[in-house]
Amino acid sequence: MSDEFEDDFPGEVKRFMFVNRKAPHGTIYALESLEVVLISAAFDQDVSLAFLDDGVFQLRKGQNANVLEMKNFAPTYRALEGYDIEKLYVERESLEERGMTTDDLVVPVEVVDRARMTALMAEQEVVMSF
């Protein structure tokens, strides 16, 4: 669909990867990362997200953030598709170490092993780690 906003930013498209390694609550990293990702979508870049270590908990279903007096932002990952951000990679080893499977996650993701994750990172022009 054509839209004048989309034509305002011609130029180079870079490959950005946002790497999420921390549990969703307790620190601000996960929420900040998600905000940067949403903003980056406005610039028509090639954006992907990686979840590893405790970062896989960010995507976990059934979070109850109210007891922490935090907002549960897990549903927001489901909005990413509407922002044309469709590449979500989750590291297999991180999931398995935490006894989780893709059934525990709020969004469809691509599960990749550690070696593949390393290769994906190497392909990026910009990697931002949170």
Place this chain on the structure above:
Amino acid sequence: MAYEVNGVTVETDEEGYIEDLSKWSKELAEIMAKEDDCELSEEHWEIINFLREYYEEFQIAPAVRVLTKQIGKRLGPEKGNSKYLYELFPYGPAKQACRYAGLPKPTGCV
């Protein structure tokens, strides 16, 4: 800033977005619109109601580009374009409509 609606005080931030989303009411939206010399029509409500549903589902206010695309999917291309949305909400569909809808300012909206 604050609004008085049906005996309830609704606080807003300095840009006019309400702070406690649970205090939103249709009357509040109408009061906000009146301040902008805007009479809310059925077409305005289609967008406001969509925004409230979007927020309920995803916990964010959509970026204007995403709003435009989603409105196009739901209400058809004659409504899913910037011209239509800016005619309804001349201060910017995301900013103005989100404010009336009781949502926070869209992320990435500068």
